[in-house]
Amino acid sequence: AYWQVDESPEPVVQFTSYEDQHEEWTRIPYPQVGDSNARVRLGVVKAKGGKTVWLDPKESGEYYIPRIYWTSRPDTLAVLTLNRSQNTMKLFFFDVRNGGSRLVMSETSSTWIDVYDFFAGIMNLMSFPEGRQEFLWLSDRSGWQHIYRYDYSGKLLNQVTTGDWSVTRVEGTDSKQGVIYFSSTEVSPLERHLYRVGFDGSGKTRLTETSGTHAIDMSPDTRYYIDRWSATDQPRQVELWATGERMLKKMEVNTGVTGWLATHVYSPTELFSFTASDGQKLDGSIVRPPDFDPSRRYPVIFSIYGGPGSQQVYNSFGTSGFLQWLAQQGYLVVGLNNRGSGNYGSDFMKRVYLHLGQWESNDFAEAAQYLKTLPYVDGDHIGIMGTSYGGYATLYTLATYPEIFRVGIANSPVTDQRFYDTIYTERYMGLLDDNAAGYDSSSVILRADRIKGHLLLVHSMMDDNVHPRNTMKLLTALTDAGVDADLRIYPPGAHGAAYNLESFRLIQKVYFDYLERHLKSRN
Template identity: 55%
Template sequence: MNKKFWQGAFMCLCVSGMLWPHQSIAQNKATYSSLADASAAGRKLKGKSGPKSVNWINGGNQYSFIEGDSINIKDPATLKERNVFISKGITLPGSSTPFAYESFQWSKDAQHLVFKTNFRRKYRRSGVSDYYIYDLANKQLKVAAKNARSAELSPDGTKVGIERDGNMFVYSFATGQEQQLTHDSTSENGIFNGHGDWVYEEELEVSQAWNWSPDNKYMAFWQFDDSKVPDFQMTNFEGQHPNNIHIAIPQVGDPNPKVRVGVIDVNSGKKVWLSPDETGDFYIPRLYWTSDPDILAMVTLNRAQNDMKLYFFNVKTGDHHVVLEEKNTTWVAISNFYTNVNDMLYFPEKTKEFFWVSDRSGFYHIYRYNYDGKLINQVTKGNWDMIKVSGINPDNKTIYYLSAEASPLEQQFYSIKYDGSDKKRLNPVPGFHDIDMSPNTKYYIDKYSNTTTPTQVALCNDKGKTLQLLEVNKGVSDFLATHAYSPLELFHFKAEDGTELDGSMIKPFNFDPTKKYPVVLSIYGGPESHGVFNRFSDATSEQWLAQNGYIVVNVNNRGIANYGSAFMKVVYKQLGKYESYDFAATARYMATQPFVDGKNMAIMGGSYGGYITAYTLLTHPGVFKVGIANSPVTDWRLYDDIYTERYMGTVEDNAEGYKNSSNMTHASGLQDHLLLIHSLSDDNVHPANTMQLLTALTNAGKDADLRIYPPGAHGAGYNPQSRLLINEVSFYYLERYLKGNTDLPNLNAK
């Protein structure tokens, strides 16, 4: 479920050209003259985020970063920098075309770079690219792979593993030759190796579906068979004749891809298939190499995603056994897309121990096991959630992690010993911290902010000492000195049913407490996500609303992460019920404030936020006067099975839950103004969702407004002009129905 396209009240825009803002007489600070103006100023408010494209090298004793057309290396011990690569003047082999790249990898000896170029997107996280190898010693660039879905250096840096057209290959630096390792993928049979299909990539974050063994001998890979997965059809209307696009995407109750795991000996080409003792429908969401290079760890999940098993496989023989099993009455998480947590299992080097992150206590914490599956100890404890493991040092038996211990609104950095002793907070500054730690845990880069402090970036050592401030964003401070800005304010309240909720608001610039202002509740609200943090608000779209007399509000509704499992998992099998109640309760709370116009409030969101916007309007009529739903799911039977069945179970087991969570069920409840926005090319939330809701509304004698953007993807916008137009349409919808403003500009007269 995509939260990324919906930023603040409107979508984040990138349009060229900066319009000089006009002056506010009251405080002599510049305000935005238009949404385009606000968008163009976005980079100035967002500021810089520190070194770009950080790669830790030499075991973590140094890191590289991009600066302009150069790749530089920095040594944290000395703070010295040196340049190692300049793209200017380099051309593609055998041509005069200037060389450009999107990303790169280092070889282990830091003597070669593997560049990824010419990316052509397929799904959200993946696509086809060309890969080039650059030798730093002789300064030569040569082709490693063309039209490949992925390429990765072997741990010793002597080979490059490649996946192309659903088959696996290996390229040797020594010979300059490529060897094909699998041959069973064709465009006709629906079988492919080494990359996730749509649903595995979207909901299990399996994009590159293969990895190297730590001793360079093997490549473990997923094989997918999508031949039984139903087609998800979209239509491109751009040409003379409509072009139908087909993607294999299973919706609720549909057949899933058949998946198995193979291990290839890259020298001999011998292949071993690893078969877990599972029956029925199940997923293989993760593979991990252990500290024993002959042992591969495989994670399986049943289709209901409430029974996780961890297998250890001997890759030479295929022998295996279950090391750990965890069951839950709701769901077992193996990652969290919203907090950028890809793993809940960790296998450090040099030890026969592993760590598993579980919410079995009611909060997510770290548990320590040996390779026999015996629990050694619980590492972290308390009525707070451990969010993310940032580093593990097996030499001094220390784990570094981010948690919500200080507050569910913050993300703070800690260290703790394996046995749970000697816990230390490494960041004294309140707020939201994002950590990039070196593999040897000697150093880390900390990006942090809070409601009153723009993003700061610090290079620190493992004791938490700041070695150097890499970015203080003076440019943002200078911008705020001359431009109108309303800071994020945090608040806490108790809903009518006793639920404690945290929220945030951005008040109008030149706020007058004696006046009453309309409210815009801008939300996402999906399970395991998060809405409100103690961090700097850099969304100029929200500032635009505030400067036009709106109070912009968000809230951490039930279902949100960082408040413990009882708060988060209460939504299980009943999506919509508690989230909509909390949003309506937020509106009722805001209406009690003397500066709020309680009769003029709106709710808006995209993706899951679009779903819950419509659902709240339909099930809590009269609370909000306006709803704007972008790319909404409207019935969970129309969404992909992995996401939906994780939170709703199957239709067979939860027919009443699916019925109650459907917007169509409640279509007759619409009393307020609803704007629906969708793309006909949305491969995440199919436009059938919006079309079926419109049919249900029509059959109930209800009216809604509709905006269709045919070529767009999820989020509807497909270029700067379309995204700006969507924001303008949404803003003027608020102006018309919240403020009663009928003197609106003609958007075609720009």
């Protein structure tokens, strides 16, 4: 089975790195909000060749076909569709011999429906256990993401898991024993643990006991799994386990890292939480200077991402050399699981629907206000930086709370959600005709005159994810408002601006020098 994609309806954008005497332009299809998407259809052909059978779900209006799955029936293909707004999902079963189809189940949401978790690397939220006429679907319809079990007629057999926590992934299924293995946040949204449970929901048992964040790689027959885990005070461990709760081998204990830590300066990530002014508990992380003195006052730099469904703060070992460097130079480095983040329930994550920027910036400001109550925080010297969505969130926060954030560094930022692609933006912002006011309120360009602090913009000219027009349009808006900003362009770079090791190092040096000049300086 395969997708056939016709990109001709999509508008084309072009890029150049200005390296040649005469520019060479790279052109790619890139549908922005409101533009026409590619036309897609599904075909099935025998492996040895022959005539293609085309599969038509006969959906009306514009729609996506984001996932297809072979079922336990060799002649049946499962096809997921999403309407363009991505709030109605349908599951069709197709007979690949003749193209016949039937609707098996559908689900609607007042916000959006996820069919995968990009940030966690989880590409499928639906699975089809071998040897069973059943499928499993991860849905947040109850307010938390849980496993729902259906038969092939579309009848809901049972909700397998329940509770105020989320199943993040089905790791494997043992159809003969009637057991599902899954990872979840039941212990804490800051951790991941492996569990097993019966198909009927009975006998739920936790298999990973050590505190931390566990990433599971399970064998197809579910007899074994590799557990890669770490915690804030424990470098990554890699272990081979039998699912009968017996460790077979310590594959990596990272004695080299442990030895290095004994002879080098390192500041562990510390977890904290606080209650925002509206009563919402928020989780954050902080990296302190290695010679931290609670009687001193330190400048703060928020290093953030903040996009819908992402998660920044975990109980895991910190490995960012740049954040360590900043801490060693006397900064408190802060991360936050702001509203919009995944794995805190759908109300928490989907609060940002139709209004990107609003709640993310609110929570960064709330965190800054909380930190200012701590005696060792210099509340007059707080900055914020991020890349991609983190760049957008940085700009929106600077424009919304200029009295709190003194400095911002935005790398490869979206500056108006209309400039980003259809499938991502319309999922969270809705269609432009239905939410024009929301698009206006989420635009940094339309609030450029509110930015008061020091701002460094970084972009490349070959960024095919966030087109450089975003930064260029913002520069014009800032200039028209009489607002100055610093700019660094790295022409050959892709998304994130760096294009080799030297440019990566230089960008980090530019960041550091900018913070030293404008955030740490008392002038």
